[in-house]
Amino acid sequence: MKRYWEIDALRGLMLVLMTLTHLPSRLTDPMGQPIGFVSAAEGFVLLSAFVAGLVYSRRAYREGVDAMRRAFWRRALKIYLCQAATLLFLFTIITAVGLHIDQPAVKNLLSYYLAQPHKAFVYSLLLVYEPALLDILPMYIFFMLMSPWVLAFALRHGWTGVMVASATLWGLAQFGLSEWLYELAVRWLGLPVPFHEMGAFNAFAWQFLWFVGLWMGASRNAPDARPFRFPRWLLALAMAVAVYGICWRHHGINGQAPFGGDVQRNLLFDKWQLGPLRIVNLVALGILVVRFGPGFMQRIPRLRWLEAMGSASLPVFCAHLVAVLSVLAFYGDSQTVRPWWGDVLLLGSVFMWLYGVARATLWWEGRGKA
Template sequence: MKRYWEIDALRGLMLVLMTFTHLPTRFTDPLGQPFGFVSAAEGFVLLSAFVAGLVYTRISDRQGVDAMRRAFWRRALKVYLAQAATLLFLFTVITRVGLRIDQPAVKNLLAFYLTNPIEGFGYSLLLVYEPALLDILPMYIFFMLMSPWVLAFALRHGWTVVMVASAALWGLAQFEFSEWLYGLAVQYLHLPVPFREMGAFNAFAWQFLWFAGLWLGASRHAPDAEPIRFPKWLVALAVGAALYGLWWRHHGINGQAPFGGDEAMNLLFDKWQLGPLRIVNLVVLGIVTVHFGPSLMRRLPRLHALEAMGSASLPVFCAHLVAVLLVLAFYGDSQTVRPWWGDVLLLVVVFAWLYGVAQATLWWDGRRRSRAAATAMPARSTARPDPPAAPAARR
């Protein structure tokens, strides 16, 4: 199946930006939300959903809905195993190092687990307890488990009902729907995990972004799909809004908090709730990217390092978590504990590690495909040919 190198490069870029954001260095704040009040997480989720819509719609068309469901579930299982492995690394290596050197950053990160190790371990495997930094993959698993049913319904009945329901659920999420469900879980299931330990991302809000990307990807599968084009006036409006958001983010007096200490207004741009103005900022950036991206890609050299990381996005994402957790364990969460050259050296080492993981993953995948092809070839060559047809009887 054809890979879209442009999508891989963009996903690789999102992983690079995530690494800059999560590693505590002097580059964290300047490169956090670099294009406005939108982070790399939104871009990564949207691109992943787009690819999922494109790939799994193709599987549904060629092999049927049941094959599409099985493919989704296999991917969800793979992501779950990656999450479980990362949790095991956190609860063993990072916990031991953090306690050995009395690292406050690790103690804060693992506060619930250190107080309730059995409940913390068990509920983390159930994807209920989600320590900071390890709360993205559980949300992704939730989306992957929901997607086969949603995609099958949409392919049969259209996307209107799906997106209206998704938008309604996003709206409920803005008014403490998650907190209400949590209260029911505590009341009837006696859930011991505090709400703040269940991940920063509100999955009921972020599902809107996922299903929007799934819809876009599915719509691109059709062989007669026309390129997405926008009216000139809309492009001009999007460019103006994107530039204003960029200026506001980097030259405003409040940095990444658009309205300073006004918490009510900041909710409009809130990352964890996926606030409405944040969606607007993402949409205008998307319009600009779709309109100018193809011509820009034709002029730029292909960025093979970003493509490699985007192609191996799951292992690279987990590798970036390993690097961030190790830095937190040894250095803490201070952004100024090292000199500037120490930060540069640290970033060089981390990105070399991520690129190495990407290359190793692609090499292993290529070797596995070669083995599968080599195994299949003898089976075809040793199959007995059909006997020649008997000559027709003469009349």
């Protein structure tokens, strides 16, 4: 199947932004939500869902729904093995280093594991206990397991019912669905994992973003597929919202918290709950990318290093976690512990590592196909 190098480059860009955000350096805050109240995580999930819809719906059309389901499950298993390997790295090497040098950043990150190591280990493999930074792949696995059923239904009956159900679930997530289900699990199953140790992302909210991307990708394979087009008034409105969001983010007095200390109003832009105004900001940026992105990409030199990272997104994502956890173990989470030149050396070394992982992965995959 033909790869879309533009999408690979965008996914590579999202990985770069995530790395800059997660690595403690002087660039952490400026590069967090750099284009409004939207982070690289939203872009990465949406692009991954788009690619999944594009690839797996084509397989369903060509080879049948059963083949499509098996492909989804193989991918989910691969992601799970990557999560398990990263957890093993965290619970052994990072824990040993952090405890040896008495690193507060590691001890805080692993507080539940250090208090209940056996339960934490078992529940982490069950994708219930999700330490910070390791809570994205479990959500990804959940979406990959749900997608074959949703996609099969949508290909037969259309996407209207799917999107209504998904939007309803997102709405319930805004009013405490996750907390309610957690209380039931504690009451009836005796779940020992604290709620705040089950990952920052609210999967019941983020599934809406995933299934929007899945629909967009699958729609490209429909017999009557047409290019996405937007009226001029909508483009103008999207531009106004995007520019306002960027100015508010970078020139407002509160930085990444749009309403400062007002917790309730900040929930409207909340990342973990995927708040409603955050979706508005994301939709505005998405409209502009769809309309102007292809032309822009054709006018600039191809950034093949970004394409390589995007093509090998899963190994590169795991490699970025290894780098971030290692830095936390040795240097802590201070963003100013190193001089500027130290940050430059650190970031340069990490990105060379990520690019090396990407090239090695692509070489290995090409070798397997030869």
